[in-house]
Amino acid sequence: MSENKSITQRELQILNWIKQNPLISQAELAKLANISRSSAAVHISNLMKKGYLRGKGYIISPKNSVAIIGGINFDILGAAERKINPKTSNPGRIRHAIGGLGRNIALNLVKLGVPNYFITVYGNDAEGEMFKQDALKNGMDITYAKQLFNAHTSNYLYLNEASGERFVGLDDMKIFDKLTPEFLTTRLTPVQNSEIVGVDANLPEETLKWLTQNYSGPIFAKAVSLNKTLRFMPILDKIDTLVINSIEVLTLTGITANDERSARYSAEKLFDLGIKNLLIYIDEKGVLYGNRSQLSFLPEPATAINNTNGCGAAATASLIQSRLQHLSFEETAKNAATALYLTAGSYDPVNDELSIELINETKRTFY
Known part of the structure; x- marks a missing residue:
């Protein structure tokens, strides 16, 4: 039946709520609409009679x-125009955006032509509604995400130096404990059916430990923040590919990676800990990508760096796309670095x- 009534x-x-979450219950719909369950x-x-919905599952993805x-976070970015003086007001730009590491990876994958389920939790608040609308607009599949009642969507406030380097960040992310x-x-089937899982x-x-025990395919992991990065330590030998910056590397290895030589030293340490593939990105220096057999260092190209938040997510998405396409080691490295700097x-x-087209075009000028 066509949707013409x-x-x-x-x-x-x-x-629209059902399109965003086909697993939503009538009770949850009733709460969102502030109506009784029977009214929902x-x-x-009525929607079934008119042909907009079919069967109990509503929509089959x-x-x-x-x-x-x-x-998924609601990001508030302050970008300084010159070096930040913490004791006074600083001129700059303030931006608001939907972000979050997992969300950014998932959205980048969509842009690279890779369909994916984004599994997360978010609140029943203005930011949560913005996320749902943003996901719908961008073609993201949040079938297995869940909106939690009486919970606040994660927020992330950060200030960047004029160089794009992070000055300070503050997060309110307690919801992720859920x-x-x-x-x-309850979402095990789509996870186990996936060729790759990103976390x-x-x-x-x-x-994270539970996931490694219940999913046998390759896991691509992106580190975030010093304290949270330590959560990967017990499962490093279960991770296929780790994407990490030079500050986070210090947390896992005790090594300061501030140039190519120290990055290679850090990589060897991580390989010893069980990591199979690795991408380390160093502000103002470049990207190291590879495995125990081969490592390639790609220097930072001469391009504008406006915001380093999101760079690792873009690189992670590119690495996943390259794996699915069985690209060569060289193309995988160049694509990931190019995606990273395009995002910066x-x-x-x-x-x-x-x-994909922009990456292929730009990497010729970068590398």
């Missing part, structure tokens, strides 16, 4: 090749122009 505003509202059932019945499990093994157990360090340590040139955590 008239639909009320309330029915349209409920239909009537609206759903296509099988995706990748599952990304991680965080990303428990019990939560993922970030926002997941609790017990959840944007003030947003995801470069809206990112695409």
Whole structure:
């Protein structure tokens, strides 16, 4: 039956919620709409009669090749115009954006043509509603994400120097404690059916351990923050590919990676700890990518660096896309570094122009 019958505003509202989360219950819909459960059932019945919904599952999503499990944040960025003086007001730009490491990886994958499920939790607040609308606009599949009632969507406030380097960050991310093994157990089928699973360090340590015990495919992991990066330590030998910056490397290895030589030394230490593949990015220096057999260092190209937040997510997405396409070692390294620096040139955590075509065109000038 075609979707050509008239639909009320309330029915349209409920239909949009179901499109965002086909697993949503009638009770959850009733809470969102501030109506009784029986009224929600009537609206759903009407949508079925009109042909907008079919059966109890409402909507059947296509099988995706990748599952990304991680965080979604509401980002507030302050970008200074010159070196920050912490004792006074500093001129600069303030931007608001939907971000979050897991979300950024998932969205970058969409831009690179890789369908994926983004599995996360977010709040029943203004930021949560913004995330749902943003996901819908960008074609993200959040079928297995969950909106939690009486919870606040994660927020991340950070200040960058004029160089784009992080000066300070403050996060309010307690909601990610809800990303428990019990939560993922109800989403185990799409996870186990994925060719690759991507995670970030926002997941609790017990959840990361549980994932390695219940998923046998390659896990791509992106470190985030010094304290959270330590959550990867017990499962380093279970991670296929780790993406990490020079500051986070220090947390795992005790080595300061501030140039190519020290980055290679850090890489060897991580290989000893069980990591199979690795990408380390060093501000103002470059990117080291490889494995125990081969390592390649790609220097930072002569390009604008406006915001380093989101760089690692872009590199992670590119590495996943390259693996799925069985690209060569050299192309994988160049694509990841190019995606990273294209994102650094944007003030947003995801470069809206990112695409396979742009990466292929730009890497010729970078490398």
